Amino acid sequence: MRHRRTRQLILILAALGALVAAQHFSTRAVQIRERDQLLVRTDTEGVPPKVVLATTALGAFRGIFVDLLWVRAMSLKQEGQFFEMVQVYDWITSLQPHYVPIWDFIAWDFAYNVSVEVALEDRWYWVHRGIRTLRDEGIPLNKRAPRLYDALANIYWHKLGSQTDYARRYYQTELAHMMDAVLQGPGDREFLEALVALPDSREDLLALPKVASLTEDLMAEGLDPLADLEQLLYERASLPQSVRERLEQPHAQDALEIVRQYRVGKVLREKYKLEPEIMLKLNRTFGPLDWRGCDAHAIYWSYRGREVAYGREDFPEYEEKYERLLYFALCDLYRRGKIRISEEGLVYNEPDYRFFDTARKHLKDLLERARRERRESGGPDSYPTGPLSGYVNMLKEAIFLYYFHGMTDKADQWLEYLREIFPNDENLNVPIEVWIRHNVRNFVDQMTIRRTMIIVDASLNNYYLYLSLGDPDTAASFRRRAVMLHEYLYDRWASDPSQPWVGVVPPLGDLLADRLTAILDGRVPEFTETMRARLRAALPEEQIEAAEERMRRKQEREEEIRQERAREEL
Numbered sequence: 001m002r003h004r005r006t007r008q009l010i011l012i013l014a015a016l017g018a019l020v021a022a023q024h025f026s027t028r029a030v031q032i033r034e035r036d037q038l039l040v041r042t043d044t045e046g047v048p049p050k051v052v053l054a055t056t057a058l059g060a061f062r063g064i065f066v067d068l069l070w071v072r073a074m075s076l077k078q079e080g081q082f083f084e085m086v087q088v089y090d091w092i093t094s095l096q097p098h099y100v101p102i103w104d105f106i107a108w109d110f111a112y113n114v115s116v117e118v119a120l121e122d123r124w125y126w127v128h129r130g131i132r133t134l135r136d137e138g139i140p141l142n143k144r145a146p147r148l149y150d151a152l153a154n155i156y157w158h159k160l161g162s163q164t165d166y167a168r169r170y171y172q173t174e175l176a177h178m179m180d181a182v183l184q185g186p187g188d189r190e191f192l193e194a195l196v197a198l199p200d201s202r203e204d205l206l207a208l209p210k211v212a213s214l215t216e217d218l219m220a221e222g223l224d225p226l227a228d229l230e231q232l233l234y235e236r237a238s239l240p241q242s243v244r245e246r247l248e249q250p251h252a253q254d255a256l257e258i259v260r261q262y263r264v265g266k267v268l269r270e271k272y273k274l275e276p277e278i279m280l281k282l283n284r285t286f287g288p289l290d291w292r293g294c295d296a297h298a299i300y301w302s303y304r305g306r307e308v309a310y311g312r313e314d315f316p317e318y319e320e321k322y323e324r325l326l327y328f329a330l331c332d333l334y335r336r337g338k339i340r341i342s343e344e345g346l347v348y349n350e351p352d353y354r355f356f357d358t359a360r361k362h363l364k365d366l367l368e369r370a371r372r373e374r375r376e377s378g379g380p381d382s383y384p385t386g387p388l389s390g391y392v393n394m395l396k397e398a399i400f401l402y403y404f405h406g407m408t409d410k411a412d413q414w415l416e417y418l419r420e421i422f423p424n425d426e427n428l429n430v431p432i433e434v435w436i437r438h439n440v441r442n443f444v445d446q447m448t449i450r451r452t453m454i455i456v457d458a459s460l461n462n463y464y465l466y467l468s469l470g471d472p473d474t475a476a477s478f479r480r481r482a483v484m485l486h487e488y489l490y491d492r493w494a495s496d497p498s499q500p501w502v503g504v505v506p507p508l509g510d511l512l513a514d515r516l517t518a519i520l521d522g523r524v525p526e527f528t529e530t531m532r533a534r535l536r537a538a539l540p541e542e543q544i545e546a547a548e549e550r551m552r553r554k555q556e557r558e559e560e561i562r563q564e565r566a567r568e569e570l
Contacts, residue, residue: 066092066095066096069088069091069092069095070092072088073085073088073089073092076088077109077113077114080117082114082117082118082126085114086129089106092106093106093137093138097141097142098141098142100138100142100145100147100148101147103133103134103137103138103141103142103148103151104134104138104147104148104151106130106133107130107131107133107134107138107151107152107155108130108151108155109130110126110127110129110130110133111126111127111129111130111131111155111159112130112159114126114129115127115130116165120167120170123167123170123171124167124170124171124174127155127159127160127171128174130155130159131152131155131156134148134151134152134155135152135272135273135301136273139152139273140273143308144308145308146305146306146308146309146322147305148305149301149302149304149305149308150301150302150305150321150322150325152301153297153298153299153300153301153302153305153325153326153329154298154325156294156295156297156298156301156329157294157295157298157302157325157328157329157332159171160172160175160294161294161295161298161332161336169347171294172293172294172347172349173346173347175292175293175294175297176292176293176339176341176347177341177345177347179272179291179292180292180341182264182267182268182272183264183291183292186288186289186290186291186292186339187279187283187289187290187291187292188283188288189280189283189284189288191261192276192279192280192283193280194261195261195262195264195265195268195276195280196276196277196280198258198261198262198265202226205226205258205259205262206225206226208258210251210254210255210258211225211255211258211259213251213255214246214251214252214255214256215255217243217246218232218243221240221242221243223239223243225255225256225259226259226262226263229256229259229260229263232247232256233256233260274291274300278300278303278304279291279300282296282299282300282303286299286330286333286355286358286362287333287354287355287358288354289333289337290337290338290339290352292339292341292347293336293337293339293349295329295330295332295333295336295337296329296333296337298325298326298328298329299326299329299330302322302325302326302329303326305322306322306323306326309322310322320370320384320386320387323366326362327359327362327363327366327390330355330358330359330362331359331394333352333355333358333359334351334352334353334354334355334356334359334398334401335351336349336350336351336352337349337350337351337352337355338350338351338352340469342469342528342530342531343528343530344528344530346526346528348465348469350466350469350471350474351401351474353401353402353405353407356398356401359394360391360394360395360398363387363390363391363394364391366387367383367384367387367388367391370383370384370387371383371384392418392421395414395415395417395418396418396439398411398414399411399414399415399418399432399435399436400436400439400481401477402414403432403436404477404478404480404481404484405473405474405476405477406473406476406477406480408432411432411436412432415428415432415435436484437484440484440485440488441488443485444485444488444489444492445492449489449493449505452485452489453489453505455485456482456485456486456489456511457511457515459478459479459481459482459485460478460479460482460511460512460515461515461519461524462474462475462478463475463476463478463479463482464515464516464519464527464535465526465527465531466478467534467535467538467539468519468527468531468532468534468535468538469531469534470534470538472538482508482511483508486505486508486511489505490505490507490508493505509550510550510554512547513546513547513548513550513551513554514551514554516539516544516547517547517548517551519532519535520532520535520536520544
């Protein structure tokens with residue numbers, strides 16, 4: 001009897017211990033679920049009935065069912081059934097809407113994996129599908145997840161802007177046309193200020209003094225200023241004569257422009273999830289962002305992610321993973337931040353050197369913040385190696401850009417910054433021309449002949465491109481770059497008869513003539529007929545004739561060599 005009671009006591013104590021442990025682990029599980037937002041969607045709208053039935057019936061086995069959906073999605077992707085895979089992905093996110101890694105992976109899968117498996121004309125659909133997955137679904141459901149903002153910024157900056165995808169020009173063109181259709185321009189500060197100043201509601205808009213009178217007249221004719229805006233702006237021929245005369249008056253045109261701006265603001269907020277107030281803030285902070293370019297959107301979403309990550313706007317802390325994309329996008333603005341859309345609808349990204357000092361100041365601020373963070377946490381009072389290296393490389397790039405752009409004084413100014421950072425480096429204590437030539441020579445020595453020739457040819461192409469776009473200063477900068485690179489390239493390989501590369505590096509005159517005649521003959525697709533006409537007008541007629549004659553002589557020499565080799569083979 002005594003042993004039985006002892007066993008019962010032990011079992012009771014064990015049960016009590018198990019309950020205490022269960023309570024502890026249950027509390028911990030709830031904390032983990034709330035921390036990682038591992039919540040289950042309670043509504044079932046849009047989820048197929050069989051999924052609702054299965055998840056309700058399975059209860060605690062819901063996770064296993066989601067795993068089966070993942071297996072099915074991967075199987076469909078391997079089979080190339082991408083639209084069916086989209087449906088499965090939609091079920092998964094409906095069941096686990098607050099599990100952040102899912103949204104990150106699916107958007108990346110669309111933009112990077114699926115896009116390269118389809119035809120070129122279908123690629124933008126999938127890249128944009130990845131953007132919309134994060135922008136329209138994932139982020140609204142997980143507004144406190146900086147990872148999703150960072151992932152969206154990365155698609156804009158890396159997928160649309162980097163050299164890793166040969167279709168990037170196609171993506172950039174689609175984005176530029178999409179945003180230009182809304183903004184009808186770059187979305188400059190004055191335009192954004194006008195959007196921000198407008199009231200939020202339709203009623204308040206139509207009650208504005210400049211709009212109220214026109215609204216009353218249009219309503220009398222059965223027209224609504226907002227609902228019929230396209231007709232009022234672009235299809236006036238179908239309107240009554242009295243309405244057309246009213247719309248020609250200056251006050252009416254001003255009122256229609258206000259209504260158009262209101263419509264633009266609604267489209268930005270509701271369709272593109274862009275807040276004009278934040279866009280204006282970024283324009284004031286960093287400079288005249290062109291919102292038709294991918295880097296402006298990368299900056300927007302990276303900035304939003306930083307706000308979420310740091311929790312307040314002054315950002316006293318420093319976390320590199322939430323800083324890098326903003327910095328990279330700022331740097332790319334001075335390389336390609338000016339968007340030009342030609343008469344034929346072609347999109348060109350041009351350098352905008354106004355952003356260099358913005359990027360430099362931003363990175364300098366990051367360096368100081370990182371140094372302060374290290375010092376306050378007990379580390380060394382020094383700059384982190386990675387950001388410091390990026391700062392130095394940016395200064396070197398700026399020196400080249402300004403020098404070849406003919407702005408020697410600015411180039412020398414940035415060289416002086418390098419001297420301040422490395423006061424004991426003797427290679428920096430030289431005139432700017434000596435420093436440029438020394439670094440160009442080192443660059444050529446480290447490159448293969450093929451890669452250097454590609455850069456020379458691309459620089460010559462850009463020389464003619466910017467002439468055709470009416471930008472002679474930028475055109476001249478590319479020509480200077482090509483001339484100096486070719487000079488060292490030719491000296492290294494083509495001038496020594498003992499080298500096996502003789503003939504591989506043609507004279508610069510041949511390269512210039514070859515590229516010019518190819519453009520004028522219509523063999524370079526990016527040059528439209530209008531651009532070719534502008535290029536002819538920008539160049540002296542004798543220069544064009546000399547290039548054509550030079551190419552004729554070159555073709556005759558090549559034909560003679562071909563015939564001679566044919567005779568030798570016989």
